[in-house]
Amino acid sequence: MQYKTFGRRTGLRVSEVALGTGNFGTGWGHGAERDEAKNMFDGYVAAGGNFIDTANGYQGGQSEEMAGDFIAADRDHFVLATKYTLGVGDQDGISRTGNSRKAMIQSVEASLKRLKTDRIDLLWTHFSDEQTPMEEILRAFDDLVRSGKILYAGLSNFPAWRVARADLMAELRGWSPIIGVQMEYSLAERSGERELLPMADALGLGGALWSPLGGGVLTGKYRNNEGGRLQAFGGFLFRDEKDQRTRATVDAVLAVAAEVDAPPTHVAIAWLLERSRRSTTSLVPILGPRSRAHLDGTLGALTLKLSDAQYERLSAVSAVPLGVPHESAAGSAARIAGGRPELLLPAKVPVA
Numbered sequence: 001m002q003y004k005t006f007g008r009r010t011g012l013r014v015s016e017v018a019l020g021t022g023n024f025g026t027g028w029g030h031g032a033e034r035d036e037a038k039n040m041f042d043g044y045v046a047a048g049g050n051f052i053d054t055a056n057g058y059q060g061g062q063s064e065e066m067a068g069d070f071i072a073a074d075r076d077h078f079v080l081a082t083k084y085t086l087g088v089g090d091q092d093g094i095s096r097t098g099n100s101r102k103a104m105i106q107s108v109e110a111s112l113k114r115l116k117t118d119r120i121d122l123l124w125t126h127f128s129d130e131q132t133p134m135e136e137i138l139r140a141f142d143d144l145v146r147s148g149k150i151l152y153a154g155l156s157n158f159p160a161w162r163v164a165r166a167d168l169m170a171e172l173r174g175w176s177p178i179i180g181v182q183m184e185y186s187l188a189e190r191s192g193e194r195e196l197l198p199m200a201d202a203l204g205l206g207g208a209l210w211s212p213l214g215g216g217v218l219t220g221k222y223r224n225n226e227g228g229r230l231q232a233f234g235g236f237l238f239r240d241e242k243d244q245r246t247r248a249t250v251d252a253v254l255a256v257a258a259e260v261d262a263p264p265t266h267v268a269i270a271w272l273l274e275r276s277r278r279s280t281t282s283l284v285p286i287l288g289p290r291s292r293a294h295l296d297g298t299l300g301a302l303t304l305k306l307s308d309a310q311y312e313r314l315s316a317v318s319a320v321p322l323g324v325p326h327e328s329a330a331g332s333a334a335r336i337a338g339g340r341p342e343l344l345l346p347a348k349v350p351v352a
Helices: 034-046 058-077 101-115 134-147 160-173 196-203 214-219 244-260 264-277 292-303 308-318 326-331
Strands: 003-005 013-015 018-020 051-053 079-084 120-125 150-156 178-184 206-210 283-287
Touching: 018 034, 034 058, 034 292, 058 079, 058 101, 079 101, 101 120, 101 134, 120 134, 120 178, 134 150, 134 160, 150 160, 150 206, 160 178, 160 196, 178 196, 196 206, 214 244, 214 264, 244 264, 244 308, 264 283, 264 292, 264 308, 283 292
Parallel strands: 018 051, 018 283, 051 079, 079 120, 120 150, 150 178, 178 206, 206 283
Antiparallel strands: 003 013
8 A cells, every 4th residue: 555645735644545434333233343343454454554534423432442442552653533523422412512612622532532542643523513613613623733632633524615714714823724624525426526626636635535435336236235335324325326427337337347357346446546646635535344355345446557548437427517617617718718728738736
């Protein structure tokens, strides 16, 4: 496995895929028991992985507890990311959830105990609560960085305009910067290309990409009535083949898999890795295995190289309309370039 700095504005070195630990534990009624979780962790580390992604509420706190135990023997080697916003469970109620300074500090203190560590390498605000001002979130991040309890901060599942505002606000006020965004992104879900990914490219933010297999739909397994997220999550965060674009995308993934003699899982993740190579910033897929066999079935993507034609075919069939104002600007590109677009070299790095 290779490594990259997470975004253009840090020296934080992370492996090219992260290990998502949402299935570490059985607090949700499904997931992996401790021995199987440790087996997955060991397989990821053996492959060279060092980027661990968890959250305070995953499996009712069990995920953080296991992750903390597993990394303890070589804590400094790992980049440990966790999240706050949702709380640990329904018992947390209204006073321990949301994005407020109060909720953030309480959550971090509890996470540090479960993780058995003195600092969190990357703290994500998991979701926007649509109430807490960005100033409050950023200042609380900055206080935690200055105290050494977190090293970096990022925003997960936030709209691009709020992330861009946060980026500028932190810069102007001398607060610790936002270093990355986390979002759902795969061949099955590419709407992040409208605003989030161009913003990350222009601002140099790292991108952590969850659900790289579209909830399993890109493997084609649901065509055979197999289980997976459809059963374990009761349909939550599950992507199906109800629309023609998704059906055509799955068809294309299966066709390319046959051409390269590899599982469709490898093809879907290999496309993301190639997408990252063609980006000006770092995009890191988050693997979310349920078992060691599931993990091993995804790590093979690291050695699969798609041809340019295969990459472009998958990109074309899965593309989503960019909408306003992007399509209007694209339609006026020739006039914007004075009628001679062939003479104008593109910017090496997208402008903000």
